[in-house]
Amino acid sequence: MIRTIDKIGGLLVKPEETVTTLLHGAGRFAESIFIVVLFSASFSLSVALIITRLVSAVLPLFPMPSLVTQLTHSYAAPAIIGSILMIGLTHDLINFFVGGLVTHAAARLLGGAGELSQVLLINGYTWVSLTFMLAGCIVAALNFLAGILVLVALALLTWVWHIYLFSLGVSESHGISTGKALLAVLSWDVAKVVVLVAAIKILEVV
Amino acid sequence: MSEWRRPERIAGLIAVAIAVLAVITPLVAPPPSPLPHILPRGGTWPTVPSTGNKTATYPAAPTVQVSAANSVVVLDEAPQDNITVSAVGLHSAYVEDGVLHVEANGGVVRIRIPHTVRDVQLKLVNSKAAVATNATLHVKAVNSRFTVVLAATGNRSSSMKLLNSYVTLVVKHGGSGVRLKLSSMGGVVNVEGDYSYQLTMGTAELGSGPYLLTVDASNSHITIRVTGQ
Numbered sequence: 001m002i003r004t005i006d007k008i009g010g011l012l013v014k015p016e017e018t019v020t021t022l023l024h025g026a027g028r029f030a031e032s033i034f035i036v037v038l039f040s041a042s043f044s045l046s047v048a049l050i051i052t053r054l055v056s057a058v059l060p061l062f063p064m065p066s067l068v069t070q071l072t073h074s075y076a077a078p079a080i081i082g083s084i085l086m087i088g089l090t091h092d093l094i095n096f097f098v099g100g101l102v103t104h105a106a107a108r109l110l111g112g113a114g115e116l117s118q119v120l121l122i123n124g125y126t127w128v129s130l131t132f133m134l135a136g137c138i139v140a141a142l143n144f145l146a147g148i149l150v151l152v153a154l155a156l157l158t159w160v161w162h163i164y165l166f167s168l169g170v171s172e173s174h175g176i177s178t179g180k181a182l183l184a185v186l187s188w189d190v191a192k193v194v195v196l197v198a199a200i201k202i203l204e205v206v
Numbered sequence: 207m208s209e210w211r212r213p214e215r216i217a218g219l220i221a222v223a224i225a226v227l228a229v230i231t232p233l234v235a236p237p238p239s240p241l242p243h244i245l246p247r248g249g250t251w252p253t254v255p256s257t258g259n260k261t262a263t264y265p266a267a268p269t270v271q272v273s274a275a276n277s278v279v280v281l282d283e284a285p286q287d288n289i290t291v292s293a294v295g296l297h298s299a300y301v302e303d304g305v306l307h308v309e310a311n312g313g314v315v316r317i318r319i320p321h322t323v324r325d326v327q328l329k330l331v332n333s334k335a336a337v338a339t340n341a342t343l344h345v346k347a348v349n350s351r352f353t354v355v356l357a358a359t360g361n362r363s364s365s366m367k368l369l370n371s372y373v374t375l376v377v378k379h380g381g382s383g384v385r386l387k388l389s390s391m392g393g394v395v396n397v398e399g400d401y402s403y404q405l406t407m408g409t410a411e412l413g414s415g416p417y418l419l420t421v422d423a424s425n426s427h428i429t430i431r432v433t434g435q
Contacts, residue, residue, distance in 0.1 A: 009218025018214070042225040049232035131221040134228040141231040 004031055011128045011165060019168040022125060023118055032124025036096050037089065039130040044088025046137035048081040054144060055080065096123055099188040103170060106187035112174025122169025129161035 007026070010018030021027075055076060100120040107114060136154040140147020163185055171181035210216075 005218035005222060006212070006214050007218070008221050009214035009216065012221060013213045013217045039225060042228055046228040046232060049229065053232055053235075128221060131224050134224045137228040138224065138231045141228075141235045 004034070007031070007125065008035065008128050008131075011125060012131065015165055016168055019122060019125075019165060020172055023122060023169060023172050027121045027125065029117065029121055029124075032121050033096075036092055036124045036127045039127040039134070040089050040092035041085065043130050043134055043137065044085045045081070046134060046141070047088070048084035050137065050140050050144070050147075051084065052077045052080050053141075092127070095188075096120070096127075099123060102188045102191055103166070103184050106184035107170050107174040107176060107181065110174075110176055110180040110184055112170070112176045112180070112184070114170070114174035118173035119170060122173065123166060126162045126165040126169070129158045129165060132158045132161065 007018060007022065010021070097120070100123040101116065103123070104112075104114070104116045104119040107119070132154040133151060136147060136151035139150045163182070166185045167178055167181040169181075170176070170184050171178045174181065174184075176184075
């Protein structure tokens with residue numbers, strides 16, 4: 001556990017050294033998955049609890065029959081928490097596997113010679129970057145409006161740190177330049193945007 | 207350097223602590239107020255003159271006639287069937303033929319209704335009328351103004367049945383968190399206030415018929431202005 005904590009901290013304060021160490025024997029796939037689940041579950045739970053608090057504070061303001069109100073109070077919180085936790089974990093696990101796969105393919109196209117297992121390994125460890133957003137969640141729990149602003153700023157930082165760590169890992173594992181690794185890493189985000197735009201266009205046509 | 211002073215160890219511990227705190231904080235943080243700027247927490251009852259405070263006690267299920275101005279009329283439930291009425295600036299308070307008459311100065315009547323008040327009929331002069339039964343206050347009023355101060359605490363609530371066709375509710379801030387739930391069986395309900403948020407959440411287009419206003423309040427006061435017929 002202590003070693004895992006060291007790796008988590010290392011990815012935040014000594015990213016280059018830690019990524020290299022992880023790719024050269026220190027990293028474990030199970031640990032990588034554990035970090036994805038730990039940070040993803042923590043973030044999803046935190047968001048769910050914040051939303052639940054907000055909903056329970058706002059719900060009484062809206063006109064509803066008493067039965068509906070009672071049912072909402074009884075079932076809304078567990079439903080919200082369960083749904084967000086499941087959606088969050090599923091989303092992150094898809095991001096982990098498919099994102100790793102797409103990035104690996106892109107790195108190969110750019111002349112890389114690494115293995116998929118190494119890309120997936122380092123991809124999982126990059127979930128450590130959610131630490132920033134989790135800090136924002138703490139602020140949001142104490143003050144919702146201020147927390148939203150902080151969360152937006154920290155979401156950007158989280159994304160940048162994730163891209164940075166992942167690029168370092170892809171560069172190291174595939175033996176390509178950091179620029180090419182960055183392109184490979186961004187390919188997954190670009191792919192998601194393309195799919196999203198296509199889906200919106202299709203929905204508009206329908 | 208000690209193992210525990212290594213920067214990555216400290217950063218790792220902080221990261222894990224943040225992950226844990228992010229889940230715990232929403233559970234232990236004080237609940238958010240839905241109307242933080244309108245209804246400050248920890249409020250107190252409105253300050254009123256303390257002179258001329260009188261009390262009258264009468265049997266159950268009376269009709270209460272109130273002629274009051276700038277006064278505070280408090281209906282408080284005595285054990286079971288007795289209800290106590292007191293008013294600041296009160297001229298008189300008496301029971302006649304099962305009817306409680308209260309006269310006081312000014313034009314605003316404030317009524318404190320315990321959650322469990324039962325079978326109280328409250329009649330306001332100048333076309334102002336209100337009836338409270340089993341914690342449900344039925345109001346029939348024209349161009350009247352009165353304030354209901356709910357003594358309900360916690361999750362308890364009092365409900366109010368408005369019988370007018372057109373009702374405007376003016377909600378003023380005060381006291382601790384007040385949550386309003388509006389539901390209706392018809393008519394038009396508008397909520398006026400100093401805050402656009404109240405206007406947004408309180409306006410409802412309804413059909414004809416009586417209204418049901420459910421008020422869930424905790425040490426707070428709500429002013430309700432009834433206009434139109």
